Amino acid sequence: MKKSLMFSAILIFLSCQGWCRFSQFVRVTPKVKAGHLLKVKVVEQDENYLVTLSEIKKADGWQIELEKPADSEKQSFRELIWHKKYPHGKVLKVTKIHSNRSGKPVVVKRKVPKAKASRTYFYFDNPEEVADGGFYFTVDLSSFVKSQ
Numbered sequence: 722m723k724k725s726l727m728f729s730a731i732l733i734f735l736s737c738q739g740w741c742r743f744s745q746f747v748r749v750t751p752k753v754k755a756g757h758l759l760k761v762k763v764v765e766q767d768e769n770y771l772v773t774l775s776e777i778k779k780a781d782g783w784q785i786e787l788e789k790p791a792d793s794e795k796q797s798f799r800e801l802i803w804h805k806k807y808p809h810g811k812v813l814k815v816t817k818i819h820s821n822r823s824g825k826p827v828v829v830k831r832k833v834p835k836a837k838a839s840r841t842y843f844y845f846d847n848p849e850e851v852a853d854g855g856f857y858f859t860v861d862l863s864s865f866v867k868s869q
Contacts, residue, residue: 744855745855745856746797746799746859747857747858748793748796748858748861749860750865751865752864755858756776757856759774759775759777759778759845759858759860760774760776761773761774761865762775763862763866766832768834768836769832769833769834770832770866771830772843772862773828773829773830774828774830774831774843774860775826776828777821777828778824779821779824779855780821780847780856780857781820781845781846781848782817782818782820782821782845783802783815783817783843783844784814784816784818784833785798785801785812785815785816785842785843786813786837786842787807787811787812787840787842788811788812789810789811789840790839791840795809795810796842796861798842798846798859799846801844802848803848818843833862835866838863839862839863840863841862842861843859843860843862844859844860845858846858
């Protein structure tokens with residue numbers, strides 16, 4: 722009896738840890754169906770792009786400007802946000818664009834100069850490690866500009 726209770730307790734503990742460790746990165750582009758994360762609209766305005774990010778659910782957001790464009794496999798900025806390190810190149814600017822703990826969808830509008838669009842990213846995640854995981858994602862602005 723004691724052994725079966727111990728075995729059951731270990732199984733429950735391990736299964737709970739498995740649920741808590743779920744975490745998945747998504748690189749949002751026009752080809753990626755990301756409606757469960759947010760909606761992206763990019764409109765040309767003179768020398769800028771007006772970027773509207775809507776339906777953002779429970780996540781904090783940052784606008785990140787790099788010295789050079791990042792390859793698609795280097796667009797997870799978790800190390801930068803959590804540990805202030807980005808091993809793949811020089812970061813010129815990180816601006817927090819919103820914080821959403823309520824889970825109610827929000828809208829963020831940002832103007833980005835056309836000259837910086839190829840190296841500007843919008844990153845959404847928790848500001849530090851959390852036990853409940855979830856999605857963390859980057860909007861690759863250059864992919865939306867090229868598709869226009």
